[in-house]
Amino acid sequence: MEAAISTLITEFKKYAGKDGSSSTLSKDEFQSLVSSQLSHFVKNASDPGTIDQLMGSLDENNDGELTFTEFWQLIGKVACQQGCFSQ
Amino acid sequence: MEAAISTLITEFKKYAGKDGSSSTLSKDEFQSLVSSQLSHFVKNASDPGTIDQLMGSLDENNDGELTFTEFWQLIGKVACQQGCFSQ
Numbered sequence: 001m002e003a004a005i006s007t008l009i010t011e012f013k014k015y016a017g018k019d020g021s022s023s024t025l026s027k028d029e030f031q032s033l034v035s036s037q038l039s040h041f042v043k044n045a046s047d048p049g050t051i052d053q054l055m056g057s058l059d060e061n062n063d064g065e066l067t068f069t070e071f072w073q074l075i076g077k078v079a080c081q082q083g084c085f086s087q
Numbered sequence: 088m089e090a091a092i093s094t095l096i097t098e099f100k101k102y103a104g105k106d107g108s109s110s111t112l113s114k115d116e117f118q119s120l121v122s123s124q125l126s127h128f129v130k131n132a133s134d135p136g137t138i139d140q141l142m143g144s145l146d147e148n149n150d151g152e153l154t155f156t157e158f159w160q161l162i163g164k165v166a167c168q169q170g171c172f173s174q
Contacts, residue, residue, distance in 0.1 A: 002125060
């Protein structure tokens with residue numbers, strides 16, 4: 001599990017570091033991450049409307065940037081859709 | 088990222104399925120998971136006091152079982168300690 005967690009942190013940082021604040025995801029960075037890394041788990045991952053909606057639902061303090069904690073909530077929801085309630 | 092997420096789900100299910108409800112972690116299952124899978128990330132992972140404290144802080148509905156969502160909050164906190172605020 002620790003290797004998997006490290007992978008998620010590393011990938012988050014890779015995308016968060018592309019522009020602006022290196023510890024948060026801008027909308028462009030979030031779109032890039034979702035469309036390239038979560039394309040099977042997030043439906044219509046390359047649709048701008050999907051990205052707007054996800055970003056709005058996750059950005060709790062509404063500052064246009066996603067922190068790791070905010071991003072983590074998305075992964076949790078996505079993970080649940082993949083299986084946590086399917087038993 | 089999707090492979091890493093799948094790994095976390097699979098491992099959660101493996102431990103959750105050991106006794107009782109197969110979709111939640113009992114305290115024994117949680118202790119077994121933390122001590123064998125998160126021993127580097129969680130300090131004093133094999134100490135019963137640590138497990139009690141973590142379990143109490145995570146079990147939001149206080150039923151003695153951790154759902155995947157509750158467990159996910161722990162992983163998020165652990166992940167943050169590993170790096171999300173260290174930049």
